[in-house]
Amino acid sequence: MDGISETNGPSADNAADALKNAPQNAPIIDPFGRSISYLRVSVTDRCDFRCVYCMSEDMTFLPKQEVLTLEELDRVCSAFVRLGVQKLRMTGGEPLVRRNILWLFERLGRHLESGALKELTLTTNGSQLARYADDLYRCGVRRVNVSLDTLNPDKFLAITRWGKFDKVMEGLEAAKQAGLAVKINCVALKGVNDDEVHRLVEWCGEEGFDLTFIEVMPMGDIGNEERLDQYWPLTMVRGELAKRWTLEDSDYVTGGPARYVTVQETGRKIGFITPLTHNFCESCNRVRLTCTGTLYMCLGQDDAADLKTPMRAHADDAPLDDAIREAITRKPKGHDFVIDRRRGAKSVARHMSVTGG
Numbered sequence: 001m002d003g004i005s006e007t008n009g010p011s012a013d014n015a016a017d018a019l020k021n022a023p024q025n026a027p028i029i030d031p032f033g034r035s036i037s038y039l040r041v042s043v044t045d046r047c048d049f050r051c052v053y054c055m056s057e058d059m060t061f062l063p064k065q066e067v068l069t070l071e072e073l074d075r076v077c078s079a080f081v082r083l084g085v086q087k088l089r090m091t092g093g094e095p096l097v098r099r100n101i102l103w104l105f106e107r108l109g110r111h112l113e114s115g116a117l118k119e120l121t122l123t124t125n126g127s128q129l130a131r132y133a134d135d136l137y138r139c140g141v142r143r144v145n146v147s148l149d150t151l152n153p154d155k156f157l158a159i160t161r162w163g164k165f166d167k168v169m170e171g172l173e174a175a176k177q178a179g180l181a182v183k184i185n186c187v188a189l190k191g192v193n194d195d196e197v198h199r200l201v202e203w204c205g206e207e208g209f210d211l212t213f214i215e216v217m218p219m220g221d222i223g224n225e226e227r228l229d230q231y232w233p234l235t236m237v238r239g240e241l242a243k244r245w246t247l248e249d250s251d252y253v254t255g256g257p258a259r260y261v262t263v264q265e266t267g268r269k270i271g272f273i274t275p276l277t278h279n280f281c282e283s284c285n286r287v288r289l290t291c292t293g294t295l296y297m298c299l300g301q302d303d304a305a306d307l308k309t310p311m312r313a314h315a316d317d318a319p320l321d322d323a324i325r326e327a328i329t330r331k332p333k334g335h336d337f338v339i340d341r342r343r344g345a346k347s348v349a350r351h352m353s354v355t356g357g
């Protein structure tokens with residue numbers, strides 16, 4: 001897939017003007033008519049794992065003073081909810097290693113109670129879930145995405161470098177006991193977990209989990225690992241699955257990059273997130289906030305907006321709301337992820353742990 005991003009044309013400029021003049025509290029709609037209803041928040045860039053496709057082993061993390069406080073994260077998330085965001089996902093880095101993170105979930109729970117927010121959720125590596133699952137449920141979380149690329153403990157250690165497989169299994173059990181619906185996120189890695197896809201589908205069926213396969217995305221320097229070697233197109237994963245399972249196309253849509261099928265034999269859903277082989281941008285309803293208060297309007301583009309400065313400069317929220325509205329006028333039509341030998345594999349310099357995937 002080659003560059004699909006386009007600069008804003010004349011009609012986009014008109015839409016941008018209309019957006020800037022929109023009344024306060026009008027829902028945020030971008031120049032391409034997409035309503036922004038979903039915010040993903042990277043609450044920390046730190047992590048207790050060092051997954052080979054995500055980080056190098058000697059990652060340098062941000063100095064703590066650059067990171068938004070939990071109070072500031074609450075303030076900026078609440079601004080988005082005021083402007084029409086209905087779904088918030090906490091991610092990272094590993095969201096559950098941030099100190100006092102439960103405070104943020106508790107605070108944001110008020111927007112669920114008021115009905116302004118429809119869903120509060122998180123993506124986690126599962127290492128701390130045994131400790132937090134009950135409390136997360138109490139705060140209003142009902143679903144959680146847990147990243148797990150293999151059911152083999154040795155491979156798990158090789159992929160995550162620092163992860164403890166048993167802790168993740170305990171975490172998954174705790175999530176189930178707490179009543180949280182679980183979706184497993186699995187990055188498809190050629191030569192690593194390509195022999196396990198059938199077992200993963202079977203296991204998710206047994207456990208009552210949905211499953212999403214993700215293509216490796218070209219983000220950030222990851223040291224010696226070679227993305228061209230890791231890349232395994234999901235068209236091939238799907239082809240492999242179809243040899244053993246009856247996959248029924250599903251009309252389940254989330255406004256996100258996944259396309260879903262239902263596995264007839266297990267009754268569970270499988271999603272395929274294919275940024276490299278499928279253009280999902282036309283229905284994109286989301287933006288991403290980093291833990292330093294930078295808003296990325298597209299996972300695959302570098303343009304961003306600073307929300308920390310207007311937030312810290314003013315006690316009232318109007319300048320923050322204006323900065324969010326202005327940023328949305330710059331949401332691009334699409335991304336330009338490319339993995340090919342001609343252009344190399346890194347098309348976005350920041351790591352996934354910065355924007356949280």
Ligand code: SAM
Binds near residue numbers: 094095146
């Ligand atoms: N630490 C949490 C976790 O692992 O679930 C949340 C943050 S992690 C960055 C979010 C998701 O991004 C995970 O499912 C992870 O597998 C995925 N991810 C990280 N780097 C990736 C890459 N280069 N390509 C595709 N997916 C990636």
Ligand code: SF4
Binds near residue numbers: 050
């Ligand atoms: Fe940590 Fe998640 Fe990245 Fe793995 S994918 S290193 S768990 S942030």
